[in-house]
Amino acid sequence: MEHKETLQDCQILGRKHEKSIILEQVCERRIGIIQISGPPIIGKRTLARFVAASLPGTTYIISLSDQSNMQSTKDFIKDVLLKAIELDKRHKLDTNTIKELLGHVNNKFVFVFENAEYFCGDYTSGDVQTEFLETCKLLAGSRNIMVIITSTFRFRFYKCQFLKLELQQLSEKACKSIILKSLNGMSRDSLEEVVGMCAGIPGLLNSFLSTYSYRTNLPRHVTTHDEESQCRVMSVVENLSHSNKSHLATLAYFPGRFGTKAARHLLGESSDARVKQIAILPIYRRSLIEIDGEQDRFYFHCFIQTCVNKHLAHLRDTSMTRERFCEFFADIVRSLTPEVDKNPEKIFPLFAQEIQNIDKLLIEAANCSDKTRYKRYIQLACEADYLLINVLPKHSAVKFYEACVNSSKIQGTPYEQGMMLMHYGTALQNIKGCLIPAQLQFRKAKSQLKQLGVSEALARLYTCIGWNLHMQAKERDAIKNLEKASRMQDRLQLKVNKHGGSTMARLEVVYTFIGELDKAEPCHKSSLCIRKQLFGEHPVIAETYNNYGLYYLQVGGCESQASKYFRMSLRTKQHFNKEPSRDKVISLNNVAMEYAKSGDHDQALEMLDEAYTMQYKLGLHHHDTSLIHNNRGKVYAMMEDYENSENSFTIALDLRKKILGEVHTSTAGTLHQLGETLLKAGKILQASDRFKEAYVVRKKVLAQQPQNRGxxxxxxxxxxxxxxxxxxxxxxxxxxxxxxxLGRLSTFKK
Structure with missing residues (x-):
């Protein structure tokens, strides 16, 4: 059991960053457990042995590479510890608990548990895994013992200091660099071939370099002669039985993660156990998929997926697979939709788990044009619009609604055409930030829905149009459309429903924005009352809290109230939705500015960085990106860092001119704030130019906001x-x- 390898024996390729992280922690003894996770043959064991060999003064390195038949870790480890204690002390021990034994161990130990996922038994037994984790924590509590774990998935340790490293493939650039440093005179074609064959896996790369150093053949011959390289990747596909190939081909259709139920549906099986037996576990044992023990979900290794597609594409029944896949996930999303309003705390995480599969569904749905599928997807598009547009932050939702619009033109009724145009416009506006294209879709929808007379759909459309106009800084037109929607909902007795609450929420924001607070306040109360009555605690309540914050900012002297509601809004959004979303970006900005006003500029910048990271995942070409840069400019100005402030405002200004237009309230605001920064920095002529531009733009938008002091x-x-x-x-x-x-403003009542 004693492991004799030295540092020289541990050949680690392309892991410089991981090595430095581990050595820094190990040398200072900051942690007692190192957990190295990642796909098979990615270099976990080699890195673990490198760490073990790096520890100074270590007497024993206990390496356990096969625990598949071990039912208890405690007995084995007690055995090891007893042998390490001096004989005379061993006889004096009253009990044989690991905790007591550790107190008598003076030598330094490293326990290396390789392939530790096998401590889960058949991947469902929790007792063995729990015992293993508790034992590791006990060992790591000793100052003389280090524990290193390698596993395809991550274990969770509570109340315990540990280092977590998840290994990924090496980049193509890193692979090329490693090969060229070791070998001279390799042609570009040969280099590309080898890099492709090694697939970013350090073990394969090392195998190639070892083989090549003993041969004069061209690298392409490695794929013929080097059986070690071939077997470690290709044979897991080649050696599968025809039956398993068929299952693999079907399951390979799934992108990223998938659950047993989804696999069962695709395979046409009624039993979860049967699906695991005939497909999932056989593939897992051949290192083609990983199991996420926390969620009982699976995903294909990215470096295997290419081989699967290449070698098994001819076995795939694409038409049947696509139909089953889309039908299954369409039903999932539709069934989740009504449950969101009843139990959002439970449903939102489920939706987030399936997000990759739903994303795939939407892309495939865009290609399904037969009549049966058309009806299914039109129903999905209408019933799940809140989830698809507001919760799923993917451009695939935009493509899905675009496809639905095209299909409805051929097969749909005027009502269906109008609804799809409305949803498509909303997706363009919310997801991509395209205001003018969205407005065009709303106009087309209006021509379809208006001919059907007064309806709930038409009222919703007027709300969408009003909000779009507000985003374009056309406030008077926005109010006309929102008030028209409200009157229509009153007439149809639809005021107390979620769309009526949405109309009130939109009206309150616009009235607040233009300074007509006497009209905004009743809308605030109405919106909150409707939403509380319908939903209780729900993500949409977060929007109402945020609107209250905006209202109290305008009232003046109520900064603490504004801050309170901004924070409540962010907490509510984060509680229900763990995924990146645009509404969280807005709340992060608002709370960041409250921190900045209180003098905590570092916290403000940290939250703006978090908002930017989230926005990056959602797409940077969006007006919310300009908001983040604009707020950074404000914070830097408060810190008297005028150089960074000027840079941030300049970026925000460019974005706002491109996305919102030259004549827009937000564009004018950024021009003015940039002018203030330049003035404080002593750049007086540049500042006066910005103030003149801001004055001209603000004068043009004044008709929309007559009480504005801009x-x-x-x-x-x-x-x-x-x-x-x-x-x-x-x-x-x-x-x-x-x-x-000033004279004109004095005519308005205070």
């Missing part, structure tokens, strides 16, 4: 810039314009 704000700063630069004549003219604007 024009006054820009004129005041422009006057100050002229004064500082000695431009007396320009300062005088600006003062006259400022007095006129």
């Amino acid at each position: 024009v006054v704000e820009s004129l005041e700063n422009l006057w100050l810039a002229y004064e500082k630069s000695g431009q007396k004549e320009n300062a005088k003219k600006t003062q006259e314009l400022l007095n006129q604007e």
Whole structure:
């Protein structure tokens, strides 16, 4: 059992970063357990042995590479520890617990548990796994013992310091670099062939280099002669029986993770156990899939998927597989939809687990045009629009609704055409941030739905149109459409439903935005009342909390109330939805600015970085990206870091001009804030140019927001810039314009 390998024996390729992380932690003894996880043949064992050989002063390295028949770890480890204790001390022990034995161990030990997933027994027994984890924690509690675990999946340790490393494939660039450092004169074609064959797996790369160093053949001959390389990847496909090949071909259709029920449906089997027996476990034993022990879910190794597609494509019944796949997941999404309103805390995680498969469903659904599937997907598109557009942050939802629009033109009724156009416009607006294309779809939807008379669908459409106009800073037109939707819902007695609550929520935001708070307040109360009555605690309540925060910001003197509601909104969104989403990006921005106002600028920037990371996953070409950069500019200005502030505002300005347009409230706001930063930085002429631009834009949007003080704000700063630069004549003219604007504002009731 004692492991004699040295550092020189541990050939590790392309793991420089992982090695440095481990050695830093190991040398300082910050942790007692190192867990190295990842797919088979990715280099876990080699890295573990490198760590074990790196530990100074280690007396014993106990390496367990086969635990498949071991029913208890405690007895084995007690045996090892007893042998390590001096004989005279051993006789004095009253009990034989591991905890007591550890107190008498003076030598340094490293326990290396390789392929530790086998401690799960048949992957369903929890007792053996629990005992194993508890034993590891006991061992790691001793200052003389280090525990190293390698496994295809991660174990979870509670209240225990441990280092977690998940190994991935090496990049193509790293593979090429390793090969070229070891071998000279290799042709480009040969290099590409070898890199492709090794698939980013260190073991295969090392095998190739070892083989090649003894031969003068071209690298392409490795695929003919080097059986070690071939067997470790290709034979897991070649040696499968015809029956298992068929199952593998069917299951390979799934992208990423999938559950037993999905596999059962595709295979046409009624028993979960049967599916595991005939397909999943045989494939797992050949290292083609991994098992996620936490969720009982499976996923194919990315470096195997290429081989599967190449060698088994001819066995795949694409038509039947696609039909079953799409039918199954369409039913899943449809069944989840009504449950969201009843029990969002349970349903949202389920939806998140299936997100990759639903994403695949939507892409495939775009290619399904026969009548039966058309009806199924139109129903899915109508019933699951909230989940697909607001919770699933994927562009596949946009493509799905685009396909539904095209299909409805051929096979659908005017109602179906109008609904698909409306949902497609909403997807374009919410997911991609495309306001004008969305507006075009809403207009087309209106021409279809209006001919059918007053309806719930038409009222929803007017709400969509109103919100789109608000996003374009056309507030008066936005209010007309939102009020029309509200009146229509009153007439149809649909006020107290989720769409009525949505209309009220949209109205409250627009009224708040233009400063008409007396009209905003009843809309706030109505929206919250409707949503609480219908849903209780639900993700949509988070939107209402956020709107309350915006309202209290406008009231003035209620900053603590605003901050309270912004934080409540973020907590609610994070509680229900763990996936990246645009509404969380908005809340992160709002809470970040509250931290900034209180003086905690580091926390504010940290939250804005989190928002940017989330936005990156959702797509950066979106107006929310400009919001993040704009808020960074504000925070840096508060910190008097004017260089970073100017850079952030400049990026935000470019984005807002491209996405929102030159004449937009937000564009004008960024121009003004950039001017303020330049003025404080002493760049007075540049600042005056920005203030002039901001004044011109704000003057143009003033008709939409007559009580807005933006024009006054820009004129005041422009006057100050002229004064500082000695431009007396320009300062005088600006003062006259400022007095006129102040006079106009004084006519409004306070």
